[in-house]
Amino acid sequence: xxxxxxxxxxxxxxxxxxxxxxxxxxxxxxxxxxxxxxxxxxxxxxxxxxxxxxxxxxxxxxxxxxxxxxxxxxxxxxxxxxxxxxxxxxxxxxxxxxxxxxxx
Amino acid sequence: xxxxxxxxxxxxxxxxxxxxxxxxxxxxxxxxxxxxxxxxxxxxx
Numbered sequence: 544x545x546x547x548x549x550x551x552x553x554x555x556x557x558x559x560x561x562x563x564x565x566x567x568x569x570x571x572x573x574x575x576x577x578x579x580x581x582x583x584x585x586x587x588x589x590x591x592x593x594x595x596x597x598x599x600x601x602x603x604x605x606x607x608x609x610x611x612x613x614x615x616x617x618x619x620x621x622x623x624x625x626x627x628x629x630x631x632x633x634x635x636x637x638x639x640x641x642x643x644x645x646x647x
Numbered sequence: 648x649x650x651x652x653x654x655x656x657x658x659x660x661x662x663x664x665x666x667x668x669x670x671x672x673x674x675x676x677x678x679x680x681x682x683x684x685x686x687x688x689x690x691x692x
Contacts, residue, residue, distance in 0.1 A: 579661060603657060606671075
């Protein structure tokens with residue numbers, strides 16, 4: 544997760560309260576999505592960015608996990624093509640695992 | 648989880664150039680609820 548986004552997420556959580564902020568990811572690989580999720584829950588695991596040692600505990604989901612809530616036509620137009628080329632099950636499983644291991 | 652969870656939430660959409668771009672996430676979230684505060688499309692390469 545790049546430094547600028549870490550800073551924006553941190554500012555957003557401080558401004559609105561962490562309980563009111565939700566991060567939605569579009570990561571193309573399970574590993575990168577998992578790392579980003581870990582960063583906004585427990586802090587930057589690479590100890591490089593503004594979220595180092597900052598456990599915001601934010602709610603975080605991959606957009607694939609919200610498929611059932613999204614308008615069908617919009618999902619079809621915006622997401623469905625990538626659903627075919629990405630490992631959707633692997634990404635969802637990684638997100639569930641990271642949230643569990645981070646206590647969310 | 649249902650849509651009511653997102654009703655008053657502030658949404659940060661972190662897209663991926665090799666996955667789902669930020670603006671596509673934002674379009675989807677408009678149909679779910681909450682307020683999209685910012686969108687971004689990262690490149691992990």
